Amino acid sequence: MTTNNVEQEIISIISDVSGFDIEEITPDTNLANDLEIDSIKAIEITVAIEKLFKISIRDEDVPNITTVKQAIELVNTLINQKDANA
Amino acid sequence: MPKKDKDIYDAIIIGAGIGGLVCGCYLAKAGMKVLILEQHFKPGGYCTSFKRKGFTFDAAAHSFGSYREGGNMRVIIKALDLDKRLRIKRYTPSDIIISPDYKITFGADVDKTIQDLRHAFPNEAKNIGNFIQYLTTSKPIDFAALRKKTFKDLLDHYFDDNRLKAMLSLPILGNGALPPSLISAFTGSKIFTEFILDGGYYPEGGMQALPNILVERFKELGGELRLSCLVKKIRVKNNEVQGIVLEKDGFVQSKYVVSSCDVRHTFFKLLGEKIVNENILHIIDKMIPSLSLFILYLGIDKTFKSLPIPGTNVWFMPHYSIENMYLSAKNREVTNLDAYMIRLSPDKKTLLAFTNAPFKNKKFWDNNKYKFVDALINRIEQHTIPGLSKHLVYKDAATPHTLYRYTLNYKGAAYGWASTPSQLFTPELRQTTQIKGLFLTGHWTTQTQGIPGVAYIGLDTAKLILKKEKIYSR
Numbered sequence: 001m002t003t004n005n006v007e008q009e010i011i012s013i014i015s016d017v018s019g020f021d022i023e024e025i026t027p028d029t030n031l032a033n034d035l036e037i038d039s040i041k042a043i044e045i046t047v048a049i050e051k052l053f054k055i056s057i058r059d060e061d062v063p064n065i066t067t068v069k070q071a072i073e074l075v076n077t078l079i080n081q082k083d084a085n086a
Numbered sequence: 087m088p089k090k091d092k093d094i095y096d097a098i099i100i101g102a103g104i105g106g107l108v109c110g111c112y113l114a115k116a117g118m119k120v121l122i123l124e125q126h127f128k129p130g131g132y133c134t135s136f137k138r139k140g141f142t143f144d145a146a147a148h149s150f151g152s153y154r155e156g157g158n159m160r161v162i163i164k165a166l167d168l169d170k171r172l173r174i175k176r177y178t179p180s181d182i183i184i185s186p187d188y189k190i191t192f193g194a195d196v197d198k199t200i201q202d203l204r205h206a207f208p209n210e211a212k213n214i215g216n217f218i219q220y221l222t223t224s225k226p227i228d229f230a231a232l233r234k235k236t237f238k239d240l241l242d243h244y245f246d247d248n249r250l251k252a253m254l255s256l257p258i259l260g261n262g263a264l265p266p267s268l269i270s271a272f273t274g275s276k277i278f279t280e281f282i283l284d285g286g287y288y289p290e291g292g293m294q295a296l297p298n299i300l301v302e303r304f305k306e307l308g309g310e311l312r313l314s315c316l317v318k319k320i321r322v323k324n325n326e327v328q329g330i331v332l333e334k335d336g337f338v339q340s341k342y343v344v345s346s347c348d349v350r351h352t353f354f355k356l357l358g359e360k361i362v363n364e365n366i367l368h369i370i371d372k373m374i375p376s377l378s379l380f381i382l383y384l385g386i387d388k389t390f391k392s393l394p395i396p397g398t399n400v401w402f403m404p405h406y407s408i409e410n411m412y413l414s415a416k417n418r419e420v421t422n423l424d425a426y427m428i429r430l431s432p433d434k435k436t437l438l439a440f441t442n443a444p445f446k447n448k449k450f451w452d453n454n455k456y457k458f459v460d461a462l463i464n465r466i467e468q469h470t471i472p473g474l475s476k477h478l479v480y481k482d483a484a485t486p487h488t489l490y491r492y493t494l495n496y497k498g499a500a501y502g503w504a505s506t507p508s509q510l511f512t513p514e515l516r517q518t519t520q521i522k523g524l525f526l527t528g529h530w531t532t533q534t535q536g537i538p539g540v541a542y543i544g545l546d547t548a549k550l551i552l553k554k555e556k557i558y559s560r
Contacts, residue, residue: 016518019553032226036549036560039229040533043272044511046230059231066227 006053006079007072013048014068017041027069045071053079095121097342097551098330100317100356103131103493104537105528106346107300108544111166114307116552121338122309123330125316130297131493131528132500133537139480141385141436144293146489146500148429148438149177149399151285152538158280159287159538162545172299173290177397177432180286183253184470185403190253192282196222199283207250217244221279229272234507237274238266252406257282260401260427261536263377263442263501265412273505273535280538288397288432296537320345320356320524327523330356342523342551346544349503349515349530350496361521366514373509376535377415378486378498380443382462385480389434392472397432401425402469415442420457423465437474439466443486445497451485459483501536502529517547525551 007027015022018035031037037045046057049071055078065071097113099106102124114120128134132146152159153174163169179193188206192199200218204211232240237258241251255266261277262269289295301311319331320343329339345352353362353370386393394400403411403425414422418441428439439462459481467474486498495502503509512532517525527547529535534543552558 019518019550019558021553037226038546039226039272039276040511040543040546042227042230043233044516047233047511048513057230062231063225063228065230 003076006075009052010049010072010075011068013052014045014071017044017048025068027067027072029068030066031068031071032066049075055079055082093338095119095329095338095340097121097344098123098338098340099344099346099527100320100330100352101131101346101528102126102129102297102301102311102313103346103528103540104133104297104300105540105544105547106131106344107297107304108162108166108541109344109346109527109548110309110311111300111304111307112545112548113551114304114309115166116548116555116557118551118555120304120309121340122304122311123315123317123332124311124313125494126492127314128294128297129301129311129313130294132489132495133293133297134492135292135294138383138482139385141383141480142292142431142433143383143436144431144438145484145492146379146381147293147537148431149180149286149288149293149397150296150537151180151281151287152542153287154284157284157538158542162541166300166303168299168303172295174287175290175397175432177286177288177395179395179398181257181282181399181401182394183256183401183403185249185253185406187249188253192285194286196283203250207247210245210247210250213244213246214250218283220244221275222283229275232271232275233510235271236267236507237269237271240271240274241266249406252403252408254278255408256401256403256411256425257399259408259411259415259425259442260440261501262505263379263415264504264506265408267409268412268504268506270505270507270510272510276534276539277536281536285399286397317356319358320352322357322361322521322524325521327521342525344525344527344547344551346526346528347530348494348496349526351494352526352530357521363520366520369512369514373512374504374506375495375497375499376501376504377442378445378489379440379484379500380418380458380462380486381484381489382437382439382459383480383482383484384437384439384463384474384478386435386437386477387479388477390473390477392470392474393434393437394428394430394470396430396434399427399429400470401427402466404469412442416444418443418446420454420461423458423461426462426465428466428470437471442500445486445490448487451487455483455485458485503532505532505535517543517550
């Protein structure tokens with residue numbers, strides 16, 4: 001999966017869970033402040049991302065996801081690690 | 087613009103529990119034409135009251151939480167301009183937990199609660215502070231780290247003392263119907279923070295006042311509520327909702343349908359296998375509902391010395407194995423009663439007690455109901471209210487079958503699905519469904535439970551619909 005696709009897929013998941021249109025979501029969008037992501041939606045997004053990309057997000061990385069960009073970067077890092085280990 | 091047809095709605099909500107009512111109010115407030123349908127003759131779901139022999143009893147929910155400044159219930163009530171019209175009092179302490187060695191009090195002052203806990207468990211002093219700080223100050227995203235964990239994992243992370251862990255888990259068993267080893271850490275945390283640390287709120291006149299004021303507001307906003315009105319089918323064409331079919335009045339057209347009732351009933355009966363993907367039906371069929379409750383209602387002749395403080399939930403635990411309490415609740419017999427909660431009503435005239443109980447079958451409860459009534463009274467008299475039986479002028483109970491009969495919740499489930507980590511956030515049961523225009527809300531969405539939970543998810547479902555309609559404003 002290309003980096004660009006990762007971004008599109010993550011934005012699609014966030015749009016689906018938050019109810020906000022894809023057009024309203026950019027890498028700089030803040031999950032809690034701009035998209036009203038509460039604890040329930042934060043878990044739904046995390047679970048959906050893990051399932052789609054077949055990755056496991058570590059507990060200590062979870063608090064660092066505050067913007068869409070941070071989610072994308074973390075997923076890219078985890079995918080690269082997975083590929084390197086494959 | 088064409089005149090709106092009298093019998094065509096923008097949204098129909100099935101079920102007038104707190105989730106359905108909050109959802110309906112917000113949709114109506116945004117200008118949508120909304121119809122709420124309820125099979126019972128009164129609104130409220132598990133949040134209702136009833137009168138017998140001059141006593142007013144709360145049927146199931148007997149207080150609620152999350153009404154602090156900024157708490158979800160406060161935000162919802164305020165946004166509907168009801169905060170001045172609904173008189174809500176906070177009873178403190180909200181909860182007292184009595185074990186063989188300790189008595190822990192949870193009150194409005196969290197610092198005092200922490201002090202009390204530290205006094206009882208000095209070796210855990212630092213951990214108690216850390217635990218409560220984690221629960222009360224974490225950001226929403228932080229809770230994502232709990233997604234696979236149980237409440238036991240969380241307690242084990244913070245504490246060593248098994249007695250403390252058990253005492254903190256009893257209200258979770260009562261309000262979530264699962265022991266710490268099975269309940270998700272997320273649900274356990276939310277029950278603890280929203281129901282216990284910020285609990286004890288009660289509307290003047292009884293719990294029925296809450297749904298009643300929501301209905302009043304809903305109607306002011308142009309909404310229509312039909313009681314004693316059973317929905318027979320949700321009609322779907324080309325995977326898009328068309329409306330619903332009523333048992334008596336036939337088809338009613340609507341762009342959106344929100345099911346705020348039992349999910350099994352929704353998917354198996356109201357939709358049916360011709361409409362729902364076989365795979366989804368299979369997933370729902372395998373899911374486990376939460377346990378039900380046996381609820382005791384007592385009327386007393388006068389107040390007397392041994393009664394608890396009015397409006398306080400008193401939890402009694404005869405031992406520290408919450409896991410065993412859950413196993414005995416699953417196989418509840420009149421001979422294995424153990425933990426219970428008892429509460430004197432704010433009007434000081436009635437008592438409500440409950441213990442977790444399984445659905446079993448109707449015959450079992452018909453045969454055993456009054457044996458349970460007497461056995462539970464006996465236990466309460468023995469442990470918490472000496473002399474109780476001398477003052478009783480009325481006694482009755484709701485069995486799991488009673489809960490089912492009034493709400494149609496599958497197996498009389500008290501809290502929707504059992505909130506285990508594997509069932510929490512089941513993707514197939516999210517608020518948005520695979521059928522266009524069909525939404526779910528309430529405690530069967532696998533996301534939440536309890537009054538603050540369903541109110542919040544009701545609001546959130548309304549927001550999702552308003553976003554689809556491009557009429558959402560923050």
